[in-house]
Amino acid sequence: MSVEAKVKGIVADQLEVAIDKLSAETTFEDIDADSLDVVELVMALEEEFDLEISDQEIENVNSIGDVIKYIESKV
Amino acid sequence: MDLNGKTAVVTGSSRGIGRAIALELGLNGASVMINYSSNDAAAEEVKKQIEEIGGAAVTIKADVTDYNQCESMIQNTIEHFGRIDILVNNAGITRDNLLARMKAEEWQDVIDTNLTGVYNCCRAALRPLLKQKSGGRIINIASVAGIHGNTGQANYAAAKGGVISFTRTLAKELGSRDITVNAVAPGFIETEMTETLSEEIKEQVTSRIALGRLGKPEEVASVVLFLASSADYVTGQVIAVDGNLSM
Numbered sequence: 001m002s003v004e005a006k007v008k009g010i011v012a013d014q015l016e017v018a019i020d021k022l023s024a025e026t027t028f029e030d031i032d033a034d035s036l037d038v039v040e041l042v043m044a045l046e047e048e049f050d051l052e053i054s055d056q057e058i059e060n061v062n063s064i065g066d067v068i069k070y071i072e073s074k075v
Numbered sequence: 076m077d078l079n080g081k082t083a084v085v086t087g088s089s090r091g092i093g094r095a096i097a098l099e100l101g102l103n104g105a106s107v108m109i110n111y112s113s114n115d116a117a118a119e120e121v122k123k124q125i126e127e128i129g130g131a132a133v134t135i136k137a138d139v140t141d142y143n144q145c146e147s148m149i150q151n152t153i154e155h156f157g158r159i160d161i162l163v164n165n166a167g168i169t170r171d172n173l174l175a176r177m178k179a180e181e182w183q184d185v186i187d188t189n190l191t192g193v194y195n196c197c198r199a200a201l202r203p204l205l206k207q208k209s210g211g212r213i214i215n216i217a218s219v220a221g222i223h224g225n226t227g228q229a230n231y232a233a234a235k236g237g238v239i240s241f242t243r244t245l246a247k248e249l250g251s252r253d254i255t256v257n258a259v260a261p262g263f264i265e266t267e268m269t270e271t272l273s274e275e276i277k278e279q280v281t282s283r284i285a286l287g288r289l290g291k292p293e294e295v296a297s298v299v300l301f302l303a304s305s306a307d308y309v310t311g312q313v314i315a316v317d318g319n320l321s322m
Contacts (some may be wrong), residue, residue, distance in 0.1 A: 043205065
């Protein structure tokens with residue numbers, strides 16, 4: 001499975017949104033994710049991709065596309 | 076008050092109030108992780124008592140001042156019981172002294188165990204609690220000293236006051252996930268911690284308690300059970316269990 005598909009799957013699962021509503025342009029704001037949602041999402045990504053994601057690194061991550069780019073740069 | 080299928084971690088539960096809490100939760104169906112710092116035999120005894128009434132319990136030695144030990148305690152709980160639902164932060168120490176004579180070490184030891192220990196255990200339990208997506212209960216054992224202050228306990232009162240503010244904050248952060256966070260503030264309870272008080276002090280204290288006696292550990296435990304089982308719509312609160320003590 002591609003990083004993109006995995007990330008979308010995790011976001012859909014964590015935030016309880018339909019996966020076909022998610023694109024690279026979807027921002028966290030679009031799907032009503034609050035700060036704790038983002039923290040939970042980061043936790044799930046860390047587990048899925050076996051990463052440690054620092055607070056600074058997620059500061060500039062606002063959309064699904066940002067997440068995919070970030071993960072792709074790490075794995 | 077049925078806690079069947081729920082798992083509770085109770086820190087500092089080989090003796091005193093923690094022991095009564097572990098027994099009360101176990102008696103009401105919860106699987107209990109009995110955490111202790113030094114007394115293996117006492118912890119085993121609590122485990123045995125829970126097993127005798129058909130409950131499930133495991134003991135684990137862990138120092139709450141050490142984050143890594145807290146993390147492995149929580150992991151261990153999930154390995155044994157498959158989940159975690161209730162965290163009772165009870166582990167606490169006293170190093171009483173008037174501030175004029177209080178050593179930095181006496182200050183630090185109490186802050187490390189009574190305040191940082193609560194942070195460590197909550198932090199470690201949070202990931203599994205959030206991942207389970209089935210809510211949760213965090214109950215912090217504070218003290219009336221943390222509300223009113225108490226001569227000779229600047230360190231203890233500061234730590235417990237910190238626990239109260241921590242409780243209120245965490246309740247706000249986690250409310251949306253149906254994780255309730257409350258504090259219980261015991262007054263003078265008959266435990267080893269108060270056993271060392273002189274008769275004179277005990278009489279003095281008793282005269283200031285509306286109910287005219289010290290409390291029993293079980294009387295604190297029953298309030299913890301209430302918060303752990305049925306108090307679904309109570310969060311960010313501090314419940315004094317002190318017989319109405321005027322400080």
